[in-house]
Amino acid sequence: MVPHPLVLKASLLVDGTGAAPVPDAAVWLRDGRVAWTGPADRLPEAAAGAEVLDAPGATIVPGLVDAHVHLVASAGPDLAADTAGTASSRTLAAVANARRQLESGTTLVRDLGAPADEAIAVGRAVEAGTLAGPRVVAAGAAVTMTGGHIHYLGRIADGAEQMRLAVRENLHMGATCIKVVATGGVLTKGLDPRRPAYTRPELEALVEEAHRHRLTVAAHAIGEGGVIAALRAGVDSIEHGMFLDDAAIQLFVETGARLVPTFSAPAGILAGAAPEWIKERARPAAAAQRASFAAAIDAGVRVAAGTDAGTPDNVHGNVAGEAAMMVSAGLDAVSAIRAATGEAAELLGVTDRGVLREGAAADVLVVQGDAVADIACLAAPRHVFQDGRQVV
Numbered sequence: 413m414v415p416h417p418l419v420l421k422a423s424l425l426v427d428g429t430g431a432a433p434v435p436d437a438a439v440w441l442r443d444g445r446v447a448w449t450g451p452a453d454r455l456p457e458a459a460a461g462a463e464v465l466d467a468p469g470a471t472i473v474p475g476l477v478d479a480h481v482h483l484v485a486s487a488g489p490d491l492a493a494d495t496a497g498t499a500s501s502r503t504l505a506a507v508a509n510a511r512r513q514l515e516s517g518t519t520l521v522r523d524l525g526a527p528a529d530e531a532i533a534v535g536r537a538v539e540a541g542t543l544a545g546p547r548v549v550a551a552g553a554a555v556t557m558t559g560g561h562i563h564y565l566g567r568i569a570d571g572a573e574q575m576r577l578a579v580r581e582n583l584h585m586g587a588t589c590i591k592v593v594a595t596g597g598v599l600t601k602g603l604d605p606r607r608p609a610y611t612r613p614e615l616e617a618l619v620e621e622a623h624r625h626r627l628t629v630a631a632h633a634i635g636e637g638g639v640i641a642a643l644r645a646g647v648d649s650i651e652h653g654m655f656l657d658d659a660a661i662q663l664f665v666e667t668g669a670r671l672v673p674t675f676s677a678p679a680g681i682l683a684g685a686a687p688e689w690i691k692e693r694a695r696p697a698a699a700a701q702r703a704s705f706a707a708a709i710d711a712g713v714r715v716a717a718g719t720d721a722g723t724p725d726n727v728h729g730n731v732a733g734e735a736a737m738m739v740s741a742g743l744d745a746v747s748a749i750r751a752a753t754g755e756a757a758e759l760l761g762v763t764d765r766g767v768l769r770e771g772a773a774a775d776v777l778v779v780q781g782d783a784v785a786d787i788a789c790l791a792a793p794r795h796v797f798q799d800g801r802q803v804v
Contacts, residue, residue: 415774415800417442417462420472421452424782426746427768428474428753433746433784439472441774444800449768470794471783473749475519475546475775477756477766478731479672480630480651480718482565483509483534483548484526487727489685491599492564494722495527503530509721509728510534510545515804516729517777517793520547522718522760524591524630524651525554525565532586544803549760551630552587555579555618557609561597561632572617575610579621589760590622592647594631595638598681598693599723605697606635606655615645628761630672634697636660643667649759651718652677654697656704664713670759671713673705675737676730677720684725706742715743716759717752732790745784752790774800 418441425437427449438452440459448456483506488494495502506526513521523531535548553567555578560566569578579590594610596603603609615631622629623646630649631642636657639650643663649670653660664671678698681690709715717735721728735748743751757766765773776797781789796804 414443415441417459418800419455419459419462419464420467420776420778421464422467422470422472422778424471424784425449425768426471426473426749426783428750428766429769430746430750430754437472439768439776441776441797441800444774446768446770446772446774448770465795467778467794470778470780471789472768473777473779473783473790474753474766474768475777475796475798476517476731476752476790477520477717477760478513478518478719478721479522479649479716479756479759480524480674480720481513481521481728482525482720482722483523483531485722487680487722487725489724490687491562491723495564499528499530502527503533506530506534507543507545510538510543510548512727512729513546514544514796514798516732517779517790517796517804518546518729518731519775519796519798520757520760520762520765521549522589522630523548523550525551525562527553527565529585536586547762547765549588549762551589551591552582552585554591554593554632556593560609561593561595561600561603566593572613575614575618576621579618579625579627583625583627588627590618590627590629592618592629592631592642594633594642595635597632597634598678598697599690601689605693606637608635608638608641610641612641612645615641619646628759643669649716654701654704656708661708661711661713664708665711668714670716670755671708672716672718673701673738674718674720674734675701675741676726676734677723679737680726681724686724690724702741709743714755715751716756717748718756732788735790736787739787745787748787749783749790
């Protein structure tokens with residue numbers, strides 16, 4: 413059923429493109445798309461018959477985008493234990509977590525690791541209209557080396573030919589992007605989070621195969637060596653990137669790859685109930701992260717918001733909190749909103765979402781307060797629309 417035409421009015425509009433905010437604004441939604449945006453006093457006459465929802469003192473932004481989630485995980489203190497059940501139990505968890513994402517105002521996510529096709533199935537159900545949740549771009553099983561980080565959410569691959577095979581197997585499963593684990597990780601014992609996991613030829617084989625099938629590649633990479641190897645191989649985004657040196661930052665600039673810092677992941681670990689061995693591994697990464705991020709944005713590195721939701725004490729539906737941490741680390745509020753909307757959607761290859769411009773999908777979030785003056789307002793949704801239908 414096509415939603416009724418609707419005009420949203422609010423004190424401020426931030427359209428997700430990085431453009432200057434528009435005060436006393438209106439957004440006209442028609443046939444599930446954005447028909448017009450701009451100052452309310454310039455609303456086209458053709459919108460006269462539409463229903464009007466007036467939200468004084470509120471900000472209109474695009475539906476939020478979380479570029480790094482694990483729908484099968486529910487933020488328990490131990491990720492491995494949290495995802496150790498059956499495929500059915502993980503799928504049920506993914507359904508519930510997808511709903512939490514939508515209720516928070518997140519209308520698009522990228523899932524970067526599940527044991528099988530759980531997140532892919534959830535995404536298909538959302539697309540079909542049989543399940544409430546955000547649109548899902550899903551990697552399927554993360555590609556990791558023998559004994560590698562998050563092997564329990566991964567597909568083991570060693571050597572260039574196995575890397576190519578892993579891409580093809582995930583593609584066959586229904587993946588719409590690829591995740592490769594390019595360094596060790598905080599949550600896996602016995603692996604240095606800063607040490608590269610794969611050789612350059614292995615990474616190049618994976619990226620070449622993924623790009624040949626028009627799949628983007630996200631690389632988990634914490635230390636400089638793994639970041640540099642992944643960027644040289646041509647990945648589209650670096651996830652985490654806590655330790656960045658000048659060479660790594662220059663490669664970001666040269667390649668145009670995005671940094672998805674996931675501040676929420678170490679913050680959840682250090683504030684929550686994760687085992688002490690995990691906290692000990694997280695502390696140096698968290699300590700280095702702010703300086704790395706600040707240096708990256710000063711150099712003009714493009715950043716997208718992703719939470720790593722599902723990891724210890726890192727709940728689903730908190731990309732607003734991630735945006736706030738990005739602001740705290742030096743990013744201006746308009747850019748942080750873009751990082752959590754248009755920039756993230758562009759990274760995911762979903763260019764008609766995450767922005768409020770004529771012809772875009774009518775995914776809209778109305779939040780209480782001035783989100784530019786106080787980025788925390790993104791966490792106070794009043795209304796959430798998906799394809800022009802009010803869902804929250």
